Amino acid sequence: MMKIITFCISLFLLTLTSLAQEDKKVIEGGEVDKSTMDSLGLTDPVVQRKYNEGVKMLTSKNYQQAVNAFTEVISRDNTYTNAYYNRGKAHRGLGNTDEAVADFEKTVAMNPTNHEASYLKGQTLMEAGRYDEAAIAFKQAATTNTSKETYAYYQGVAEFQAGNYEAAVKAFDEAIRRKADYAYAYNDRGSAKMQMEDYDGAIRDYQNAIKYDNYLAFAYNNLGSAYKAKEDWANAEKYYTEALKRDPKYYVAYNNRGSAKYAQGKYQEALSDYSKALEINPKYALAYNNKASVYIQTKNYEEAVKNCDKAIEINPEFMEAFVNRGIAKEMLKDLDGACADWQDAFILGSENAENYVNGPACSNDN
């Protein structure tokens, strides 16, 4: 009898080891080798089998089955921290934010040094758009582990997403303190400063981002936008162009460079940049809207209407495109059409459109 049990355990352990090696590559904290089991005093073979089944399911993204397996583990042995941790991951995979968060929290409660659980809780909350809570989770991870720069960085990202730009700057400060050449953190701190309209501060940060990683097309683009915000069109154009050298398919930068040219009255050049953006991404509603703006400025109202039509077809809630189409239609003497577009723009939040709707163009039956 004893022999049989020993055999079974040996066989099981053999399987487990190979599984664990595979898991290790994929899932952090997922490994279960003999020493771990021993240290946790795991002796129930059913628990062991279920646990490993859960890990296998998690690896193969069969999240529901993983959740079932880990739940069974927990029902038999609720002291097993990794089961909560892994079930948290499986719940995250299923989009069960509350369940995932509860499991990560349980993990931390059982093992306060587990910073990874706090970090994953932060990511889970971010994915659900619960940025304020995410920021707190990342902060907890960053406090538990005082050297990992990514925890401080993601705290900054969450604060940024929550609109807490000052707190974001502080978190990115910490990330940069932990890693002096952290290009992403410089870029994102610059972005937080942009939101606070500290354009000079933003420019310094974006320049550092580029210094530490000269291939970051988006950091060049953002630098251009910081200059655009300062109405320094020459520098804006220059850095958008640098962004495009690093990523020739970067339609966002084409669209932005077009707007820098537009602001200088270089409408034909602007038009060609907007068109390039559309060549790369034919569904880029913003560039259609901007083309329409050029056509309004150059009094080609029919073309303006056509481009707004496309922008609105792609994004039926595109406020600017409704405002612009209204302007173009007014100039084409289609007052009914213009006023209907402004009415839509007003509902989508444009204050100017509200004024147009209440203005003399829309208050007469001429």
Added chain:
Amino acid sequence: MKKISLVIILALVAGLSFGQDVPFDKKLFKDQKDEFKDALKHYENGDDYRHGFPPDYMKAVAEYQQAYKFNPKSADLNYAIGICYFNFDKYQMKKYFEAAYKLKPTVAPDILYYIAISYHIEGEWQKAIDHYNKFASSVNNNPDMQPLKTDAFKKIQECKNGMELEKNPARVWIDNVGGKVNSKYPDYAPVISADEAVMVFTARRPDAEDMAPDGRGYFEDLYITTKENGEWTKAKNMGKPLNVEGQHDATIGISPDGHQLFVYNDKKGNGDIYISSDEEGSWSKPEQLGKNINTDYHEPDASLSFDGKRLYFTSNKPGGYGQHDIYYADWDEDKERWGEAINIGDVLNTPYEERSVFIHPDGETMYFASTGHNTMGGYDLFYSKLVDGKWQKPVNLGPPLNTPDNDVQLVVAGNGRYGYMSSYREGGFGEKDIYLITFLGPEKLPMLSNEDNLIASIAKPVKEKIKEPELVSEGSNMAILTGIIRDDKTKEPLKAQVVLVDNEKNEVIAEFQSDANTGKYLVSLPGGSNYGIAVKKDGYLFHSENFQIPEASGFKQYKKDVDLKKVEVGQSIVLRNVFFDYAKYSLRDASINELERLIKLLNDNPTMRIEISGHTDTRGSDHDNQVLSQNRAKSVVDYLIAHGIDKSRLEYAGYGEKQPLIPDSEINKMNSKTEKEDAHQQNRRTEFKILSM
């Protein structure tokens, strides 16, 4: 021999630069005696028309053209044709003046002046300036030419004005109002009611008139058109008594509500302003405006203020700043006539002509035509704003509304967006036509859309913050209230009195009548006041409305049909102009006018017993609302008792939020905050009801 060659060469050179004048001299046409005789006859006929009294330039040109066919190389004939065109179609004259000058530079001392004008009206500013200068130096010592020389210097300035004004053309559309209004005959001088529902204009058509002796077609008559479903109806001759056969009858102005029409009459030979009204259902025989307005001099323009209390007009009587000036006179309530005329002052009036004054119903904008100020040639149209009681420096309305030629008589609708004027343009129905001017207002700037990859670890770009372009308010700062007044039961239109009250000042601003035939009324409400409106008619309960029009709110048009209720037991009305302090029950002074009306009603009906009731909106606690509404109703009753109404005739009740006019279920469905606020406002009210009589 050498001498002869030299002379020939000189003659050829001269011929090349000046051409060769070929006068109508029979010696030069020995081979064509008959043709010459015929052409000369036409030439002489042309001279007779041109120098006749009055001159007939169109007929003169027709004759001259016959002579011109025979001999186009006569400097004098070219000059004569040029002068004729100058008087009725300036765009044709340049060719003839230039030919005359080339053929014989001394053809007339003023030839360069006319060439300059030819360039001027084409907007060829620099060429015009050069020719005016050339003219001025060519007539240095000619005393007869000094007035023209002074004029040339003025015109040089006009050209410079034109160069400046062309840099910023007005954002307007100019559209023909269409064949239902315009005809192939001259149609001009449109006037409109503030809501563009009625247009009256002058036309020279053959349908009711003979040819006039002035050589410019048929006698002038007044025509009327109304707007139905956004379209002008076919214009009709207004007939008697406005139009008199064999007499010029021309429009000058119309009151903002369209019920008083000013017409021009030249019976006395000096041009006076007459008025006609349709208050009794048809247009009355035009009457003189009285001595304070009409003088022995020329009074050709008039415009009435929104409240009918001030008349702006023009006159060239002595004592002004030169030529026609703008004057105004106030209605004297006691003497029932226009008061003394006052010159509007030298901010608007110049030593030159000021004509076709139009006061906008917003009470703060005046349009007029002037040959002074910074005109770009002839009359230009200007506007001035009244700020703190002072007219500001006039602003040229700019091209394309103004041209180097004469631009006169613009009228603007209440909304400030649409104006009407007449001009002779290509693509019209013939001769002068009436055009709709659309003032587009400040340019509406398009909105760009951009985004950035702000977060390094997130691929989705973030949209840049939307900054909406800064707005300048458009249109006039005023409101127009229109509607139909009817009998509540029969729905028959009623001719009633509409009283406009400034609630803050407690003053009656104006009284209007609704149209006897249609019941339609129109009241203009300039921005910046709290207006009370009471609709009254004997035998009916008055109806009251309240409008708060902010100072710089742009234009709004309200439509409010009013069904007047007969004075009968059980009828109730809302007292819209009774105001209380916020959350209190003390009556505000602004309520006095409305309460006076109520007292009058009770005095007129001495046995009438009424109930005053208070109502709140549905916000706030039920109990508080109940108490507040009851106290407010009592305040009104107390006021009535204090003003002599017997206590036994009055009851009061507070209904709190129990009887809303617009229930919450409907308010919740409304889209905008303003709409909802309006609905709550409608629910907060004081009512009275006739209990017995």
